[in-house]
């Protein structure tokens with residue numbers, strides 16, 4: 455067997471001012487054929503798992519380009535077209551192949567392309583013809599368009615959020631691909647439109663039990679090859695935004711459709727109960743002050759660069775200043791210009807500085823004041839599980855008693871080590887303000903006396919009922935209350 459594999463992925467928050475070009479891919483991951491490292495990033499596990507499968511089977515794996523950019527705003531048109539054409543040309547050169555196995559994200563939007571993955575999959579289908587297997591692993595924060603479903607044989611999405619299972623799901627993808635190529639199964643994909651958009655952390659109920667149930671069905675029912683919840687991505691203002699349920703069965707479309715519908719309606723029935731409880735900045739700061747022990751972690755959960763925002767909001771900082779809090783540290787506020795000024799001033803300098811809130815409305819106002827530069831680190835990194843996450847040249851400044859880390863590479867706050875590398879002992883602070891929605895929890899919960907999920911300002915379109923969508927459909931909850939009941943008098 456000859457199998458072609460490649461990856462092209464990013465998550466586009468169409469409301470974000472941070473646009474993406476080729477350099478952004480190069481900064482995160484750009485690997486020409488054969489240059490992909492041994493360990494995968496979020497959307498490239500089909501390549502690394504594919505290497506193992508090909509080695510075991512004695513099959514030939516032809517690697518195309520793998521490219522991943524950290525979540526941000528719109529992708530430059532030329533950048534997308536160049537990367538797409540690069541992969542499509544590599545595939546053409548590799549023909550004939552028996553299968554194409556891709557790593558995608560599913561929420562990439564480029565200038566002029568609202569459905570980049572649909573565009574790529576349709577072009578690939580045209581090249582390989584109707585009989586060659588085409589499948590992909592995707593992130594559930596995806597838009598599942600009809601064009602994609604028509605082009606591919608089947609999809610497998612990550613089940614967990616945080617996405618701890620991207621390697622396991624790539625193994626599912628390959629297992630089904632191998633079984634198909636060896637003639638044991640015939641995958642068909644059935645989709646149910648849940649007509650909703652929500653946030654579904656699997657680290658808490660009710661989503662935990664729902665995902666466990668999906669895995670139990672996969673185990674118990676031989677007809678069911680894979681079940682996926684496509685959570686949808688509410689920060690992508692595209693026509694087919696929303697939550698979908700997928701059932702991949704062994705040739706049993708009717709059963710798949712019934713199962714996808716039943717599970718999708720079950721998911722819909724619990725709408726509005728999946729998200730963690732959120733409080734505003736006023737209440738978060740008051741509760742943190744009232745706590746008897748520290749550190750209280752305030753997660754500025756929607757100014758999360760992992761969701762494509764700039765990560766430069768000052769709303770929580772302004773509330774700390776207004777409350778007269780001094781025993782607090784903030785990690786981080788993205789401001790490359792301010793970092794450059796601090797670098798020029800040097801450690802120990804006391805300087806006038808404007809920092810933060812420069813990128814977008816709804817993120818507070820820039821802070822103006824005299825700050826002391828405490829510590830400067832070039833190419834700073836924090837721990838992230840087994841590896842490290844860079845946050846660029848960084849400055850630890852002190853302003854009115856509050857320790858603040860300014861950084862120059864956008865990064866969400868994965869780990870308390872982001873404070874220690876900048877000379878701040880996170881355990882010694884009463885209050886820690888961080889920028890992350892969910893991924894911070896595993897590491898920060900080990901040192902926190904309390905965790906507060908704070909929705910401050912409007913850096914991210916986190917309330918679909920109020921988001922000023924221009925392109926997204928309007929026939930979904932919570933934009934309308936009951937999308938599954940047909941309107942009286944409707945045809």
Ligand SMILES: [Zn+2]
Pocket residue numbers: 593594595617
């Ligand atoms: Zn995701």
